Amino acid sequence: MANNIRDIAKLAGVSVTTVSKVINNLPNVSPSTRARVQQVIQDQQFIPSHTARGLVKGKSKTIGMFLTTSLAHPFFSKVVVGLESALKKTGYDLLYLTLDWNPEYSLVRHCLSRNVEGVLIFGFQENDLNFEEIIQSEIPTVFIDLDMMGRRAGYVTSENVESIKNAVYYLHELKHRKIAFVNGHLDSYVGKQRFEGYRRGIQELGLPYFAEYISIGDFTKESGYAAMKGFMQLEEPPTAVVCSSDMIAIGVIEAAGEAGLSIPQDLSVIGFDDIELAKHTIPALTTVHQDFDTIGNQSILLLNDLINTPHSPPPALIIPTKFVIRKSCAECTR
Amino acid sequence: MANNIRDIAKLAGVSVTTVSKVINNLPNVSPSTRARVQQVIQDQQFIPSHTARGLVKGKSKTIGMFLTTSLAHPFFSKVVVGLESALKKTGYDLLYLTLDWNPEYSLVRHCLSRNVEGVLIFGFQENDLNFEEIIQSEIPTVFIDLDMMGRRAGYVTSENVESIKNAVYYLHELKHRKIAFVNGHLDSYVGKQRFEGYRRGIQELGLPYFAEYISIGDFTKESGYAAMKGFMQLEEPPTAVVCSSDMIAIGVIEAAGEAGLSIPQDLSVIGFDDIELAKHTIPALTTVHQDFDTIGNQSILLLNDLINTPHSPPPALIIPTKFVIRKSCAECTR
């Protein structure tokens, strides 16, 4: 049984150098020799060791991925589809790196010991981990939904600011003037961005900025529910609500429904994400569609550039969203 | 800058053997020597190469995972949470292996070249891939939701048969006698199992077996919708429908709603999976809850046994489900 390049060399009656050349499709091997070696490789079902190759070349053809466990979030699997296609294209495999939360643990150590060529970071917020360390290490890194930059680190995210701003504009065109906003955590990058979008929309349209119309939750249905309950206490409740996630919107709709308001006649609601559920709410949710597939795909492609193109600039890629109009908004009649 | 064990040895004034012993916490090093070496390691921020270690030991501390891209399915992320905790416990990292669909491609080659110690296969059906090859290779393998077995291969899945049977029993207790079943693909393992559950339930309860009450779809909402439309054409439409997924149930409910039936008064519906959405349907869906976390967790643990316990028998682990009673079933009044 031939287990290594030396066995193959012996069987083919050549040197290991030659076998290596054949395996790697390098020139300077006569056609007949090449054919003979290939035959032996085939016969023996020889599989070169990726590990040994990695050791001598100092490359692993592996990208490390750090993920929050709280990634039980609904987008993850969609992003993975995008990752997969780009991985295939670039020839990398993805190593799902499990985080260890003991004090001596270090992202960088893990990466270095595993010899990953680049790192993908997804689902984390600014202060979750010691990202400075990894940026300093200059291991090529791409963050998803977190605007970290470094000499060899960049990010990809959806168009958050404009998307929310557009939602506000859309409601304004429908004659809404009392437009509330239910956001997620402000310590998350997307939370900050979307808030900025709301702020700009209100400002550019010359609408008054009411602190009472802004609620900060945590992207969940529950936080949307609570926010809407709050709005309904106001003397002048909003006639429309922009939400920072579809789940928030669903909570808003539920609270509104309990109070006897019908959507969209009495209240217009806009979500964010376009999750599966958004099509199935009653009424179907008007929302901002995120292109998760492209996010995944581009993350790997950019990482590949960072790794393999010597002076490639750190990326900061904003993926366009799509505004999906369904049934949860109507013209304001009051 | 110290990059390898030899540099450390030099700096500490010892042999590489000794450094290796210190790194691996092996005995036969004097305390003072050990301390000195550790100090140097610390000072130099030395990180041993996982790759080199893997090469000589023939082990990679890596588990390979094959996943369908169609894994954009909603459970995946929940299973990952379970995987993660077990990975941490066992010290393995997960290599997400991207499949290459060209004819020469082989799962086993990929695994062998990457030197993974075990393989997790998730989201595939019997004939999707050449699983025989991987079973023959005797690389330790655990399948999720696919009952493949081999000398070193086993599986973990939810209790599918009993769960559906119980659902049928539950409806029977609610005095339903015309109980339909909307299944997913029969070429999927879980499809077959759940069908068997339905069959047994009907049989044991002495209910007549009507082919018209059985619809085979593809786990989607659309297939549920179509199935229910069909049922309503029958002379004696069912009074209750057991579904092989929550999405199917949602489609059934939608079709029923369009025909003016109210749930649960006119029709009882039971789902499967207990996805997020199940709580939010109107009425909230009675369903079979799958314990995805445990599925993920046990998969790794069993794989770990398979890898590290010499004669560990191939596992066939059935994870219990929980029947979650919500609002979509009522006593049959007709």
Place this chain on the structure above:
DNA sequence: CTGAAAGCGCTTACAG
């Protein structure tokens, strides 16, 4: 307790 040496399975100048 310590270290010299062989070896894991490859790649890569280099000489012929």
Place this chain on the structure above:
DNA sequence: CTGAAAGCGCTTACAG
């Protein structure tokens, strides 16, 4: 076009 040899960074008998 071909091959001997050094080396990637470790571990592990083995001898002292």
